[in-house]
Amino acid sequence: MTGAPVIELENVTFRRDGKKIINGISLTVRAGEHWALLGPNGAGKSTLLGFCGAVTFPTTGVVRVLGEQFGRVELARLRRSIGHVNPRHPLHSALTVREVVLTGVTGTIDTPMRWSPTRADLARAEAIIGTLGLSGKSDEVWPTLSQGERGRALIARALISEPRVLLLDEPSTGLDLAAREQLLTTLDTLDRTHPEVASILVTHHLEELPSTTTHALLVAAGHTVATGPATDVITTDHVSTAFTHPIEVRYDGRWSARAR
Numbered sequence: 001m002t003g004a005p006v007i008e009l010e011n012v013t014f015r016r017d018g019k020k021i022i023n024g025i026s027l028t029v030r031a032g033e034h035w036a037l038l039g040p041n042g043a044g045k046s047t048l049l050g051f052c053g054a055v056t057f058p059t060t061g062v063v064r065v066l067g068e069q070f071g072r073v074e075l076a077r078l079r080r081s082i083g084h085v086n087p088r089h090p091l092h093s094a095l096t097v098r099e100v101v102l103t104g105v106t107g108t109i110d111t112p113m114r115w116s117p118t119r120a121d122l123a124r125a126e127a128i129i130g131t132l133g134l135s136g137k138s139d140e141v142w143p144t145l146s147q148g149e150r151g152r153a154l155i156a157r158a159l160i161s162e163p164r165v166l167l168l169d170e171p172s173t174g175l176d177l178a179a180r181e182q183l184l185t186t187l188d189t190l191d192r193t194h195p196e197v198a199s200i201l202v203t204h205h206l207e208e209l210p211s212t213t214t215h216a217l218l219v220a221a222g223h224t225v226a227t228g229p230a231t232d233v234i235t236t237d238h239v240s241t242a243f244t245h246p247i248e249v250r251y252d253g254r255w256s257a258r259a260r
Contacts, residue, residue: 003031005064006165006198007052012061014047014222021047022058023222029215031164034191035200036209036230039219040243045202046169048219052200053167054078066164080107083158083166083197087151087173091142097153098138101125104157124160131193132156132186148179152186159194166190166199172208180208188212206234206255218242236260 007029014022022044029035029052037045050056051063054075063070065078083104091100093110102117102125103109117125129138132152137145145153151171158166168187172180187210190197203209209230216233218225220242226233236249239257246260 003033003196003198004067005030006066007200008062008064009048009051009058010062010064012051012058012063014044014056015059021222024061025217025219025222025224027217027227029165029198029200031196031198033198034210034212034214035198036213036216036234037200037202037219038204038206038216038234038239038242039225040204042221043204043219043242044222045204045219048217049167049169049200049202052165053082053084080161081164083161083163085151085154085158085166085168085171087147087154087169087171089150089154094141094143096139096141097129097134097145097149097156098122098125100142100153101129101156101160104160107161121160125156128156128160129153131189132159133182146179147174147176148182151175151179151183155186155190159190159197164197166194166197168199168201170203170208171201172203172205184208184210206239206249206257209234209255211253220244 005028009027011024011026012022013024039045054065057070066081068078091109099111105121106112132155134152191212213230216230217227218233218238225242226238234255239249240247247257248260250256
């Protein structure tokens with residue numbers, strides 16, 4: 001059964017310092033779908049993710065997030081229903097994994113002064129820490145965690161607020177091969193543990209896509225190259241066009257690419 005739209009971009013454009021960064025892109029993401037946002041550096045992926053995360057307004061066009069149209073709604077309210085996973089999370093304090101996850105409740109980087117989690121908050125944090133494969137790590141502090149453990153902790157942080165949309169901004173950045181595979185396995189489990197949550201994962205490496213990816217938007221120079229079901233979009237012809245280089249794409253349940 002098709003889910004309701006949670007993100008809708010209609011012919012959006014975006015200009016910065018007189019330069020058109022996004023040029024007439026449309027996108028509809030529905031509940032339970034898992035999208036890949038792909039393209040070379042400078043293609044406009046981060047700007048598009050800013051629309052989806054209710055942090056950036058388009059120059060022209062219409063953006064609806066969770067059924068609410070930009071310009072007619074307080075964006076801060078929308079952001080409380082959007083989980084954002086950024087591997088460059090600017091945490092400098094030695095918080096424990098539990099404390100990092102609980103900052104997803106408050107929407108802050110550090111634990112707010114004079115704030116204490118409720119018993120329900122603590123129970124939810126422990127449950128989701130277990131779901132993300134971090135059982136036994138709750139009391140370990142951020143500086144001692146591996147990059148892979150940090151990535152899973154940040155996904156737990158995003159999910160604790162029970163978002164309807166999960167945005168993942170190059171979540172495999174800085175991970176070695178084993179940690180990347182562990183992270184992708186974790187993302188694949190979300191299709192079962194959080195079936196109604198829609199996700200958008202930004203990357204320019206096909207090997208970093210979870211096997212549960214359902215759809216893809218491939219962009220280049222601010223334009224749409226292809227959009228739709230992932231196996232129709234992530235093809236040799238489309239990827240070669242987007243990256244302006246002959247690239248052979250292979251798919252056997254996971255995607256891979258190599259120069260032809």
